[in-house]
Amino acid sequence: MTSKSKSTVPSHSVYVVEGEGDRAFWTKVGSAWRHDDGDGFNLKLTALPIDGRLVIRKAKAKSDREAGR
Template structure:
């Protein structure tokens, strides 16, 4: 979930997504629901960029 815009955005982890083997969909596991209804799914960053 993302609150705010641009450099002021704050990301809250509420779940995870895994791409299907055929690349045509995702399995999504939510551990919480966003209160504002906005959910953003992006490609994961490479491990070295996750600091």
């Protein structure tokens, strides 16, 4: 069995964060899928940051407003 996730919906979002605290600026740069064995992630980046730090956060469901309802 491979550790690749079978889900097509990402479990996490990937951000580049510049700055600290209340002045930090977060930019979404990709998505992540947890491996079935729970020991890692597959990442798909839509941009490659040259500065800042990468942060992986659990994906949140879109609200009705974001979904256009």
